[in-house]
Amino acid sequence: MAVFPVVKGTRLRATRVDACGMPIAGPRSRVVTEGWISLQLSPQMRDADEIEQTNAEGRVCVSDRTPPERKWWNATLELCKVDPCLFSMFTDWELVTDYAGESVGFSDQKRVPADRGVAIEVWTGVGSDDTCEVPTTDDILSASGSTLPYGYFVIPVIKEATLGDIEIGASAATFTLTGITASGARWGRGPYNVQATDVDNTAGRLLTPFKATQHIRVLRTTVPPPAVEEGCCPLILPSPYYGATAIDEAPAQPACDAVGTNEEQRIDLGAATSGAITLSFKGSAPSASIAHNAAATAVQTALEALSTIGEGNVTVTGAEPWDVEFVGALGESKQPLLDGVATGLTGGTLTITETVEGGQF
Incomplete structure (x- = not known):
């Protein structure tokens, strides 16, 4: 059993998805950043219903209640840097580009998108005393890459995102995006290598896919987070992506400045x-x-x-x-x-x- 504390967010990756969590491949579909302050997740619950019936004498003859039920999570992401690609990904706002076609800003719009969303993955530390475990076998000697543990959170859909108040004054300005989660069934096992698939620490996709009622997954992983990348980056998907024949190891993602072919x-x-x-x-x-x-x-x-x-x-x-x-x-x-x-x-x-x-x- 993996028991781990969660300390310090180290990396955040955002991926463009549809309203059910299916990653959308394309030239501007992922962002990896360290320019964030916090991610807050608060469950939105359906309250329990009290069921009670009295008899003719006014005494309770039937008493029960339905259990509370999670409807979704309210997600609040606080950022310390303006990343036009990330803002556009969440809000569907139009990107503003410079003479060379580079994204340098965005323009707001009236409509809040509800037919698509953004998947968020967050890597955290696990505390200094929990980083270096005592090996019980020699497997660690042949493991590929680092075997240091991380906390890993994945939220396959955050939708209906809106930007909060912006205050510009004699202090650093922060930017807050808020939205709600949805079923992540189409995220499946994900398009990235985030979990060890064997004793050699071979990085692969999630071992089990998301189910229809699941909105969040938290686990301990020894696969390190991706490197920070500037701007919007292309996304390609594993193939086959779903089902019993889905491949275990996702392909390497293209460089952010890679140019894809036009259909x-x-x-x-x-x-x-x-x-x-x-x-x-x-x-x-x-x-x-x-x-x-x-x-x-x-x-x-x-x-x-x-x-x-x-x-x-x-x-x-x-x-x-x-x-x-x-x-x-x-x-x-x-x-x-x-x-x-x-x-x-x-x-x-x-x-x-x-x-x-x-x-x-």
Whole structure:
């Protein structure tokens, strides 16, 4: 049994996730920082219900109660540095960039995102007297890397994050983000190596996946925390990620300045002589009708009008077949295939294929 105190937060990693904790791979999906002051977690409970029934005489004949139940945790993260990537990741605020495209700030917005979140991992010390245990076997001699213990906390989803008051005066300003946790079932065993998988201290993913009702996991680990990295960094996922065939060791993550490939797809009508198509993406409503001989600019306009793409996030070239490249907010990431429906095509068949896989670093 591992018994350990928790002292001093040493490192914090934030990862972009969906509302159920599934990591979102892409060029700006993780941040590792030491620029934080504290993380506070407070359970939000559903109070117990008293059940009582009196008889005709007014005496209690039935008395019971339902137990209290945890609904979620309220999370408060206090920061001592402004990291535009981290703020944008939590709040979905627009990043402000400089002439070279580097993130230098952010602009706020009215809407608070609820359809996605951020996973937080925190490493702590365990106290000086608990750091150096007495070995009972020679396994430590062949272990890979350090075997010093750390406390490890993982919260797969913090969502509905808001920024608290900012006071600028004759003292250091701090920044507070608050949100609530949610089920982390899609975090699974996670995209990183955080736990020893054997007596040689081989670093691997969590040994057991998160369950649907779990919001937090705390454990003792001998796998050291990641190094601090500047700015937003790319994220790639283990594959297979879920299930019995999921791999035990996650791949090394790309360097923060690594540039990934843009997803490219081809829309081919097979030399159709008449007819039209509509396109959709990630379940969006269909686009406007696109003629079989439409110019690339018309196809691009139709795609940019989709709610799941947006202006500036695709470029289209060619004259049927059309080549679509995902750029901007959709660049450097793996993307699902466009969906298409043909109407009255003559002399051809609609096919959509991936020509360059996105998100390869």
